[in-house]
Structure formats: C-alpha cells, structure tokens
Amino acid sequence: MRYAMAIDTRKCVGCSDCVVACQVENNVPIGYCRDWVVESTSGTYPVLQTEIRSERCNHCDNSPCVRCCPTGASHFEQGGIVTVTHHKCIGCGACIQSCPYDARYSHPDGYVDKCTFCLHRVVEGLKPACVSVCPTKCMYFGDLEDPNSDVSVAIRHRNYKTLAPEAGTKPQIFYLL
Amino acid sequence: MKTRRDFIKISALGLGGVAAVAGMSKMMTGQKVVDEFLKLSQEGKSFLKRYPTYCEVCFWKCAGWTYVDDAGKIVKIIGNDDDPHCNGRLCPRGTGGIGMYYDEDRLKKPLIRVEGSEGQTFKEASWDEALDYVAKKMKEIAQKHGPESIALFNHGSPGHHFGHLLKAFGSSNIVAPSYAQCRGPREVGFEMTFGVGVGAPEPTDIRDTRCLVLIGSHIGENMHNGQVQEMSDAIDRGATIITVDPRFSTAASKSKFWLPIKPATDMALLLAWMHVLIYENLYDRDYISKYADGFDELKEHVRPFTPEWAYGITTLSPDLIRQTAREMAAASPSVIIHPGRHVTWYGDDSQRSRAIAILNALLGSWGRRGGFYFKRAQNVPEYPTEEYPKPAWSWKDTHNGKYPLARLSVANLLIDATIPSPDNTHEIYGWIVAGTNLPLTMPDKQKLKKAFEALELLVVVDTMPMEITGYADVVLPESTYLERYDDLRNETHREAFVALRAPAVEPMYESKPAWWIARELGIKLGLGRYFPWKDYSEVLDWQLKQIGSSLEEMMEIGVKKFPNPAPLYIEDGHEPTFPTPTGKIELYSHELEHYGFDPLPVYTAHPEPPEGFYRLIYGRAPMHTFSRTANNPNLVDLMKENALWVNPRVASLWNLKNGQYVKLKNQDGVETRFATKVRITERIRWDSVYIVHGFGHHEKGLTRAYGRGASDSELITNVQIDPLMGGTGMRGNFVTFVIDNIKTEVES
Amino acid sequence: MKEELFVSGRDIPNIDPFLNIWHWQIPMYLFLGGLAAGILFFASLFTIMGKEKEMPTTVKRATLLVPIALSLGLFFLFLDLKHKLWFWQLYTTIRLESPMSWGAWTLMVITPLSMVWSASYLKELWPAWDWKFKILDDFEKLVIKNRKGLAWAMIILAVILGIYTGILLSAFNARPLWNTSLLGPLFLVSGMSTGAATIMWMAKDKSERLLMSKIDLLLISIELFFIVHLFMGFLASNAVQIEAANLFLGGAFTVSFWGFVVVLGLIVPALLEILELRGYHIPVAIPAGLILFGGMMFRFIMVEAGQITRYLY
C-alpha cells in the first residue's frame, strides 16, 4: 500500500477550502496550518500563466524528516504516511530543518505537527478532509499500488510533476499539469 | 464566554475524525497516537450528532450538516451529499462558517441608543424593553405617516420573517440590495428577451457545456459553489473557457482565451460578436427562425459593429474577437454566455445584459443541454394566516414614474424616499434592517448618511456589530444560522427539492432567531394573529407535511428531492414558451421601445479615468463574503485584508513597492479611511486597479476586521443609475494613490 | 515578472516568511561542543604522545573547562527544545541516521568522561584537594592508571563530536547552504582551532603557547582553504546553492561573514600569531579572543543563514 495524492492545477481555484477544512478537522490552531495554497504567476501582461497549487507534506518516500528525528517521533505509518507521535517529540526542530517544503510547524503546545493525510479518516474509509471538501474536486487520494484508486487513475493519462524533485525526497504528491 | 482559544483547548482533548472525536476526548494526553486512534474510533461513533442546515455565509444556500460533540460544541460543518447546490462540498466560507458562531465579537444583547452625558451611547436592554421600544415607535410612525412609511431592508434568511411582519403591519416596502446593487439588470435584460429572468441559482448548465464565456464573471473567486463545481467539471470535460475581464482572474487563468478588455466597453464586444455570428452565418438559424422575433432588425442593427470597430473601443484585436465568436459557434448550442450576477457596473447594465441574452439566443443556448436548462422547483405552501392588509402605496410609488422595468423594489430609491426632498411623493420614516450592512453595501455614503439622519426609527437585526449597527436606534442580536430554524430552502435547480435548517445548538448569549424576534414584535404590535405558532418548527412541520414529508424526516435527511417530470431541455421534446409580448424570444424589444428605451442594445462610451487616475474595479475573494466574514476568525486566518492590484508599469510610474501601504482617493476627493497593501502584479491592465470588496471596516467592535484594508464602498460616490430599473452602476469611479503619511500599522 | 504568493494567508510563526526555528541556543551549543572537542582532542593527543609534562595547560588545566562547556552546551540544547518535558525521549533510542540522536549520545558519553578526566587532575592542580570518600580516591587511582586508554577513547569521541557539530547542519539537504560534505571537516577544524586558541590563552608556559600557536596557524589555513572550497563548490552547483552562496557574496551576510568571521576571526589572528612567532610581543588575549569570537560568529551565521536558504519550486 502506498498512499498518495494527485492535485489538478488546472482545476484548483485557490479557494483555500482545503486549508480551513484541515484546520477544523484536525484542530489546527488559528495562525497555523497543515496545508496552504500557492499561486504562481509568470509572464508579462497580457501573456500570462498562473498555476495554483494546494500544498502540504508530500509524505516523501525518502523522507529526511523521519531520518533526522532523534527520538523516532517522526515515523512512517501504514501506506507510507509520515506522522509525528506527539508524546515522543521533543521539539528539537530537526525535522523542520530537514523538510525542503516547510511542511511542518512547531505547534504552540511544543510538539511538531504536520499533515497526516488524515490517517484517522483514511482508516475509516473516508477521504482526507481537504480532499473531501474541495469544491473543484481537484484532489485525488488513494493507494498508488491499486490501479483503480482515484490517485492512480488521475495520474495515468496526465502529465504531472512533483515539487523540488532535485531534493531527492521522492514526494508522493503529484501535481497534474 | 468562550474565546476561540478556549474552544481549541477544549476540543484539543479530542476532535479529529467524525468518528474519533468522542473517543479521543477520553484520552488523558490528548495526543493522537495512531494505534489508540484505531482502537477508539470504533467506540466513538455515536457521540457526534449532526443537524441539518443550509449555509448562510452567502446566498447560494448550500445544504449541510452541523456536527456537535457530546459537550454540545459545534465541531464542524460539512456539505450534504444529496444537495445539488453543493454536492456534499461546502466552499471555504461554508466550511469556515463555524467561525460565525464562535466569533467572540458577536452581538450579545439588545441595545438601545440613549442620550448620555458624553453624547449618544447604547445601553443594554432586555428583549422586552427593546421590543416595546420598537413597537411603540412603529405605532407612532404608522399613526403619523401610515404603516407604509416603514421599510424593511433585508438580505438572506431573516428577511422573510420580518417581511411577514411588515406585510402584516401594512407595508410592502421590502427591499434587498441583491436587486438594484446586484443582479437586477440581468433579470431585466433576460426578461426583455426570453420573457423570464435568470433567477438564482442560475440555470446555467455549466457541467455539460462545451464553451463557457465569462464576462466579468469571476467564478472561482466568486465562490458560488455549484457554479465553481460545474466549471471544474467543464474543465475536466475539455470545455473551452473564454474570459472577458480587465484582470487576469482565476477563471481567466483557466481559460483558453483571455480577453483583457478595456473596462466599460463590453457592449462593443458583445455587438461585435453578434456581428460575426450573424455575418459569418454562424448563429443557430433553425432556433432563431423557430423561436425568435426581430432578427432582421438585429442583423441590420449590428451591421456596422465589426470587430475592427470594436477593436478601437475595447483594445481587443479583431482576430481575437472573430476567433472567440467562432469558438462559441462551434460549441453551439452547448455554450453559455454567462449572464453574470453582480452586474450593476456602468448604468447601461440592463442593456448589456440584454446583449448577453441576445447572444445566447443567437447561439441557441437557452433551453439546451450545456446551455441554460429549464428549472424545476418544489412548491412549498405558505403557512396559512390571516390575509395581509392592503397597503395604500408600495415601493413602486416612490419611483415617481421612473424605472418602469424594476420588478423588485430598489434599495437606492427607498433611500431617496427617506431623505426629505420636495420631489418625494411617498416618504419613508422608519427602517428595519435585517442582514444587510448598508454602509458597506450601498454606494454613495453621503446619501445614506442623510437618510440615517432623517429616520425616525432605525432598527437593526444583525449577528455582528457591523457598521450598520452603529447607526441604529435599537440593535437586536440575532443568533447565527447554526442556532436557529429558518424557512425551508426551495430553490430552483435541475431537480426539485427542499432543504431544512434546524438549530444544532442553543443560541449563544441572549441572541434570538429572526422568527422569534419578528413574532414577539408582532405580538407587541397587536398582530399576534399572524403568528399562530409558538415555535417555528410547527410552521416547518406543517409545510413539510403538505408536500409529503415531515420535520422528523427532514431532521434525518436534510435535503429531500421530489419527482418532477418537467423537461430540462428542448431536446427532451419540450416546446418552450417565451412569456414575452410576442411569445417569442425578442431580439428586438417592443416593450423597451414602448417605454422609450433602445429596443436593440447600443454602445455608449463611458467616461474614462483622467490623467493620474485609474478605474476602480472590485470583486470577490473566494474566502470571504462581502463584509460579513471580515471578522470570522477562521476566514481572517486565510485572508486578513485586501490588497490593491496594480500593474507593474503603474507601480513604477508612482514608485510603488510591493507590500507598501497606500490610501486611495477618488475623483471627488474622497479618501479611503484606511490604507491597503499594494500588490504589484501583471494580472491587471494599467488603466485599472482592483480591490476585493468587503474590507476596510471602521466599526471597532469588529476586533479582527477593524482597520484592515480599504473599502471600495467609500470610493463609490459616482453612481450611474440604470434608467430601465434603477440599478446603481458602481464602476465609474476613478482613483489615485495617496502615498505620504500612511500609517502602516493599524492601531489595535 | 514572476509572482509567487501564499493565497491562503499562511504566516506560521518562525517558519514564514523565513525559517527561523533555531535561535541562539543551537549555534552556542555547536560552538561549545566544538570548543570542548578541540580541547579534548589536544589533551588526549598529547597524553597519548606522552607529553603531559610539556603540555600541562593542554592536558590538565584547559580540560577543566570541558565539562563546563559540554554541560552548558547540553543545557542550551535543552533550552532550544519546544517540548522540554519529553527531553528524555532522546535517550530512549539510538537512531544512527539522525545526527541529533548520535550527537546527543556522544555528548552523553563524552561529558562524564571529560568530568572523570578533569577530576583525575584535581589533586595535581590543587594539592589540598580531598575527595572525602575512599571510594572516590580508589576510583581516582584507577583512572590515573588507565589515563592512556581513556585518552584513546576521548580522542575518538572528540573527533566524532567535532565532526558532529558540522554534520548536524550538513545532514539537512533541505537547506542548500548546509548541503555540503565540507561542513563536517570545516566545523571540526574550526572547533579544534577554538580549542587551540583557548589553550594558547591559558598557557603559562611560552613553549606550550608557541606550539599551540603554530598548530592553530595550521588549522586556520586549513579552515580558509575549506571556506574557499565551500564557496567554489556552491558556485559550481545548482541554482539554490548559488542562491545560498550569494547570501555571502553580496547578500545579507556578506559583511558579517567576510568581515567578522574571515578577516577578524581568522586572518587577523593568524597575522598576529605570525608576528608573535617572529618575536613581536602580542598580548595573547587578542588573537585567542578573536579566534573564539570568530568561531562563535561562524556558527551563528551558518545557522541563521542556512535556515533562510531553501529549495525553490
């Protein structure tokens, strides 16, 4: 099993519903977030291109955050989901330094927090909160090893990219182009 | 009282999944250890209760579920899967609607304006006291000027409850800014053409369209949920999107064609498109010959309006105009020239909307799959009460014979009727305002101020201490939509259905639902017979039983669909009827001619910004609704102020830096109260600047929103009234930058 | 024009707009660790070489600073932790892939060893010292008998510790400035140089001071060599590393790095030491102080600047 996400940049409108939904679902304090939306525009008027991306932890296959964690608080869960066990985390910040995507933050309570792919929902057979709420249905989640999963289907016939592949982390979020 | 922080702390015990919440709250550490999660999630299920609702954060009214934990706390709101408005997915504002409930700045008690030693202040009052005061004043005004001289300004759900009260009282002066400040002109334009208006939600068959044309309709930022969802479906299906906007909107960034039109010149483009469709023989000839009237006149009319002609006006290249017209024709009839929604721009808006309607007719899209579908709806009978008294005069009479095509009352004209003037034949002396923040909603603040000064009574029913409450004699705190019953939602769609809003929790503080306030006030006014129920649930249950459901059933399902065999498209074998005078689609409008208006749309040049000024255009951000969400803690977290979009060329001319704060000053010397952050971006033309509407609050009771960003409303002092229906064209305002002496920090 | 912005209002404390999760504690921790590693290295080295007599400050007096430096360093690390009460979790597991983990363990081992080492010289330095308990006296004897073995253990641990202070950063590939294998050796050498400078400063004996001064000169030249290579490496690498190097080549850290670290912290003291070796009288506090100051600045700047650098995508 390998959980992954595909996000269609052609459909995402940058509404940030994924962000509020995550904050509410996962009790992320106001002022913090586990996911966020980037809008990137290039070109010169009137020949322009704008890409909008909802970003979060990439649940990297080769994840430096898990490697550098001195206590094992950061670890792989089922399906390659990277999570932090709060009561093992000492708040040393190493994992924050190690993530090329700035996907982690230091929770006001001291431990480090990040996207869990909504493991608590996934084990219930639900989709992650952000995916389930997205009005444009531009996010696909599922098991890469299952050829019929939403995510496998989504990336089958589309070009996609991952973020900062040169960082060598093998990110598992695919941006459909 | 719970602050947001307390809320977090409390729910930090648990929260998380629908399933896991209650289980988690039993854990001592509150940490989400996954194995424990798995274990607990099995047990916890029954602890979260859900209550049906429909969203009140905007007027799309998506149906959803409010989840409440066993401590009685609202945990989250999610969409109802059976609801065609949202298909189980709320927009960010709906998801963040929870913040409306938890906002600690909410109105908490009734307030009455009193004369104190240091001038006027509000004193807290009991409901009884406040409503006695209102009833006494209303009776006085009715005695002096007649009950008709009390008007209701409303938007959203509270409106119906107070409308009922006012009608019982004897006034039909009931008005919402969603007409003359919003979609009124397009209703007129489409009615003059097809015999029916567009209505809401728009019957645009976007999900099945092959070509969607957006003219200043910024879907994606305009977050009307169903439209956004269907636009996404259309993208999936490879539909062509054509966006006409002086700004590279989100929709433009998804479009095959972006037409960066010079603002205020859309009419020229529309006429040129007609020209191409007709003279290149691309229009739907069968459809036109079968259903339309006045084609020859139209053909003659648009003869001179070549793309070359339009180029000089719109700055859009003739090639681009031709190419996009052909693209539409290729998709016809599965093509939508979107009517837009907020269309009160330049004063000739009904005529521009007519041009859009005519284009749709030429493309044969009305009544076609992928174009406009024929709506279905479930009729819900009104709860029977005594018949309303007949008012001596109505809002129509305040128009003094002008604006003959207004089908609903016009807010700006009722404001005019409130300001003492020899021209007024029918006068307004008292207002009840429920759910509309007039100071940020209405253009021309000076007028509004004069009206406030003249009023003998201003009652404001609101949930938040918005600007409007500051002018009130009496402020009545309504509970939020999550804490109350309201009327059934029975809007039109592809299917017929109703949706229920039921309270998920008891009202916080001393707030009360609108139905309760209206009823109590009614009783005090001696109109108790119009309110023969104790609780609004009785009304709902009665209504639901009339249509074969019940409150009990609806509490379980939230949304109920009803079979409705009416055809959606002409293709289904349905011969459409067009309730126009000719019974046909009126390309040439005899009715307009009759009233002395142009029977065919005509391009008129609008004033352009003088040297050193830029056209102020404005719109929506997907995470906010007008001014109402600017203090919502969850949504403020996503966007706390608006930014001023400025083209890099303009920025370098004025030496503006990205992120710098500036104020804006308009052609009449009016300056914004607060500064806004410059955003230098290629995504806008150099003759315009853009801000998101709804910011720049000056009411200090809004602790998060106060002083954040600039208010477009302050700058809209030049209003172009639509002669057909009285709508307020608001985009004829030009602004320049005030750069010096700008405080970058907001005093807190 | 390229415009890139967060449209969801992201503004997380200490992460946006620039990562700033490590403040003064970590660079101080690295500085003290490097300093301690340097002193221990020389103390063990000369012990193994049997030169305790010729190098009394190195082997005996300076090592008294080590337990203090290490404890202080650990304390600063502790201060940096945001979830302090869970501190003990560090010592429930050894994770070799995590420099933070093996560094913490190294400190856990080397700190008591250095204490033992220092303790064993207390009587020699202060003959009036009395251990009060016999068991301690016996233990002291045992240590004194096995000093060579202890020195071997300590020299290995000191090198590990010294390298660790650099590896801790260079393990973070996500920060382009740190993403270079030169950081381990560079920090090791720099730490040894600060150690040497401390010994130099404390040395009463001229020959010991001059020897340390020569050693230090050598270390400084190696350090300069590494620094030049570091930047050549960056400039020959990818865009993000060029961007990182640019912070020092015209960017925000240019003055502080080249002025304070390289010129004041390395070149000036090196020149002063050369003058001293040529027979001019230079108060030793000046070059030694400058080296220590430079070493500290170096760590502050590397930590601060490294956090700012990031992958662009």
Ligand SMILES: Nc1nc2c(c(=O)[nH]1)N[C@H]1C(S)=C(S)[C@@H](COP(=O)(O)OP(=O)(O)OC[C@H]3O[C@@H](n4cnc5c(=O)[nH]c(N)nc54)[C@H](O)[C@@H]3O)O[C@H]1N2
């Ligand atoms: N300058 C400018 N003016 C505009 C527009 C623009 O873009 N720019 N847009 C126009 C358009 S399209 C429209 S539709 C109108 C919208 O105009 P309004 O509907 O007036 O818009 P809001 O600013 O959202 O004000 C809503 C008010 O209702 C209150 N409220 C929210 N929920 C409840 C509730 O449940 N009960 C009660 N009693 N009150 C509640 C809010 O606190 C707020 O005071 O504005 C128009 N005016």
Ligand SMILES: Nc1nc2c(c(=O)[nH]1)N[C@H]1C(S)=C(S)[C@@H](COP(=O)(O)OP(=O)(O)OC[C@H]3O[C@@H](n4cnc5c(=O)[nH]c(N)nc54)[C@H](O)[C@@H]3O)O[C@H]1N2
């Ligand atoms: N998130 C969110 N969504 C909303 C609302 C909200 O408050 N928040 N409000 C809802 C309501 S009630 C309404 S009425 C709708 C309004 O939403 P729409 O009907 O989509 O939009 P407008 O506000 O009329 O138009 C804004 C767009 O028009 C462009 N524009 C400005 N001047 C011109 C011009 O001269 N020509 C052309 N072609 N384009 C121009 C602007 O650049 C901007 O992109 O949004 C609805 N949806």
Ligand code: SF4
């Ligand atoms: S909810 Fe969907 S459309 Fe909205 S920003 Fe997130 S990914 Fe994009």
Ligand code: SF4
């Ligand atoms: S995105 Fe960052 S936090 Fe997530 S797995 Fe990759 S390195 Fe770790």
Ligand code: SF4
């Ligand atoms: S902060 Fe916590 S999760 Fe991150 S590396 Fe340190 S102990 Fe591990």
Ligand code: SF4
């Ligand atoms: S998967 Fe869950 S935790 Fe991750 S961003 Fe989406 S909602 Fe948040």
Ligand code: SF4
């Ligand atoms: S579109 Fe959004 S704000 Fe409007 S009703 Fe639906 S969920 Fe609520």
Ligand SMILES: [Mo]
């Ligand atoms: Mo509107």
